[in-house]
Amino acid sequence: MIKLYKYMSEKAALSFIKQPLLRISPSHQLNDPFEFLPSASSQMSLKKRFKHNIKEFMDLHGVLCLSEIPDNLLMWSHYADNHKGAVVEFFVDENDPFNLFYINYVAKSSDAKFDKVSYKKDRAYLGCSLTDDLQKIREHYTFTKSEDWDYEKEHRFIFPFTSISHELNTGEEMARFDSGLVNDRLTRKWLNADRSFFVQIDPSKIGRIILGLNANMDKYLDEMKKRQPSDFHREFWNFDGNLMNVESAELHPDRFELIFNRLEKNLYGCTNIASFSKTLSSQLKP
Numbered sequence: 397m398i399k400l401y402k403y404m405s406e407k408a409a410l411s412f413i414k415q416p417l418l419r420i421s422p423s424h425q426l427n428d429p430f431e432f433l434p435s436a437s438s439q440m441s442l443k444k445r446f447k448h449n450i451k452e453f454m455d456l457h458g459v460l461c462l463s464e465i466p467d468n469l470l471m472w473s474h475y476a477d478n479h480k481g482a483v484v485e486f487f488v489d490e491n492d493p494f495n496l497f498y499i500n501y502v503a504k505s506s507d508a509k510f511d512k513v514s515y516k517k518d519r520a521y522l523g524c525s526l527t528d529d530l531q532k533i534r535e536h537y538t539f540t541k542s543e544d545w546d547y548e549k550e551h552r553f554i555f556p557f558t559s560i561s562h563e564l565n566t567g568e569e570m571a572r573f574d575s576g577l578v579n580d581r582l583t584r585k586w587l588n589a590d591r592s593f594f595v596q597i598d599p600s601k602i603g604r605i606i607l608g609l610n611a612n613m614d615k616y617l618d619e620m621k622k623r624q625p626s627d628f629h630r631e632f633w634n635f636d637g638n639l640m641n642v643e644s645a646e647l648h649p650d651r652f653e654l655i656f657n658r659l660e661k662n663l664y665g666c667t668n669i670a671s672f673s674k675t676l677s678s679q680l681k682p
C-alpha cells in the first residue's frame with residue numbers, strides 16, 4: 397500500500413467533500429503539449445507498421461494524476477488555487493490499484509494501466525523500430541515526461557473512457573453514467589474539449605484532507621457538516637464531534653517549507669465528551 401496525493405483547487409476540493417469524485421482528463425485537455433506525443437522517429441515507425449498510432453489510442457483514454465508528495469510549494473500554488481485549495485491523501489494498493497475506484501467496470505485488459513511516471517530529456521523510445529509490441533511503445537509515451545516535471549513525483553492511471561462514472565454537464569450538475577457504456581453519444585461527449593468527466597472513489601481509500609494555509613475554513617467546515625457517513629462518502633468526524641484526519645497547512649518558522657497540523661475543530665462546538673453528550677441530548681429532544 398502506498399500513499400499518493402491529489403492537489404485540488406478550492407472549488408474542486410469542496411466538490412470532492414460533497415461527493416468523492418476525481419476528474420479523468422482526456423489527452424486533449426492536458427497542460428503539457430508533449431503528452432503522449434511520439435518523437436518524429438517513432439511516428440515514422442508507427443505509421444509504417446501499425447494502423448493506429450499513439451494519438452488515436454489516447455483519444456479514447458484519459459489520465460488521472462497523483463503525486464508522491466503533499467507539500468510541494470509549486471504544486472500548492474499551481475494546482476491548489478494559491479494555497480486556498482486542499483490536498484487529499486489516497487491509499488493505493490500496488491497489487492490492485494484500480495480498487496481505489498468505486499465503479500462497476502474497469503477494463504482488465506492492458507488498456508487500463510497504473511504506473512509511476514519516468515522523467516527524461518529525450519522523448520524517443522529507443523526500441524521502437526525493433527519491436528512489434530505496440531503496448532510497450534504506448535506505455536513509454538503515456539508514462540514518460542520531460543525532466544522539467546520531475547518535481548511533481550507523479551503516478552498516473554490511464555483509463556479507457558468507458559470506465560468513467562460521472563460527467564459534469566453544461567448546467568454544472570453531476571450526471572452519472574453506467575460504467576462500461578459505449579455509444580456514439582458518449583464518444584462525442586468525450587471528444588468535446590469543453591466536457592469534464594469523473595470517476596467515483598471508494599471512500600475507505602481516502603486518508604487525510606489537508607487544507608491550504610489560505611483556505612477559507614468556514615467554507616470547508618460548512619460542507620463537512622453536511623456530509624453524513626455512508627458507503628459513498630468519507631467520514632469527517634468522530635462520535636465526539638472532533639474532525640477526523642483533517643489537517644491545515646502552516647508556514648515553517650525557519651525554512652521554505654509547509655508543516656501540517658491536525659485541525660482542532662469540533663463540529664458541535666464542544667470541547668469535551670461531557671459537553672458533547674449534553675449538546676447531543678438537547679438536539680435529540682422533541
